[in-house]
Amino acid sequence: AQSVSQHNHHVILSEAASLELGCNYSYGGTVNLFWYVQYPGQHLQLLLKYFSGDPLVKGIKGFEAEFIKSKFSFNLRKPSVQWSDTAEYFCAVTGRYSGNTPLVFGKGTRLSVIA
Amino acid sequence: KAGVTQTPRYLIKTRGQQVTLSCSPISGHRSVSWYQQTPGQGLQFLFEYFSETQRNKGNFPGRFSGRQFSNSRSEMNVSTLELGDSALYLCASSGPGSVETQYFGPGTRLLVL
Numbered sequence: 001a002q003s004v005s006q007h008n009h010h011v012i013l014s015e016a017a018s019l020e021l022g023c024n025y026s027y028g029g030t031v032n033l034f035w036y037v038q039y040p041g042q043h044l045q046l047l048l049k050y051f052s053g054d055p056l057v058k059g060i061k062g063f064e065a066e067f068i069k070s071k072f073s074f075n076l077r078k079p080s081v082q083w084s085d086t087a088e089y090f091c092a093v094t095g096r097y098s099g100n101t102p103l104v105f106g107k108g109t110r111l112s113v114i115a
Numbered sequence: 116k117a118g119v120t121q122t123p124r125y126l127i128k129t130r131g132q133q134v135t136l137s138c139s140p141i142s143g144h145r146s147v148s149w150y151q152q153t154p155g156q157g158l159q160f161l162f163e164y165f166s167e168t169q170r171n172k173g174n175f176p177g178r179f180s181g182r183q184f185s186n187s188r189s190e191m192n193v194s195t196l197e198l199g200d201s202a203l204y205l206c207a208s209s210g211p212g213s214v215e216t217q218y219f220g221p222g223t224r225l226l227v228l
Binding site (some may be wrong): 032034036042043044045046049051090092094096101102103104105106107108 | 148150157158159160163171173205207215216217218219220221222
């Protein structure tokens, strides 16, 4: 069965610290990968996505993620976090070339950025 | 372009009642998916509609149903509500130019007492 594992439930960082959130997936086939963010009181927003090509993808607000096929991983990174990055981050996977398959989400990682 | 809209935003019901939630997708999007978000289970897929047909269904009981209209607007219905149905219900749409990317609405927060 398809699944997504996010290693950290809650991460606390100081402003300007670097961020890396882990995401591993299990999926029998070629995948599309996503990171979504949910700011407090706001709806789920797309941060970035990977379909094919360069495994290092850049998203909004300075976020990037690297797809490592051999490790089934799609980790999210940001070199220097800001207080406004406080949010919950969700990694998700869906199958490519297999019709319209639903998004399978990880449980999310709550990021708290402190001054 | 307006985003995905969902109504109502908040809802309080009692056990045994039924509820209908509405979702209007981004203009031009024909695929609408529904997800349930709870603290314990996270985000779980309910079902997906495309051109008024259910294309995919998640692992939820038959009390959860949905439909899609010719204008792509979608509704989901939960009958005989249980306490465990308290959740944030999210709708997402996808369409031309972004068929493999889903865009989410703000959700309907349902509280079952």
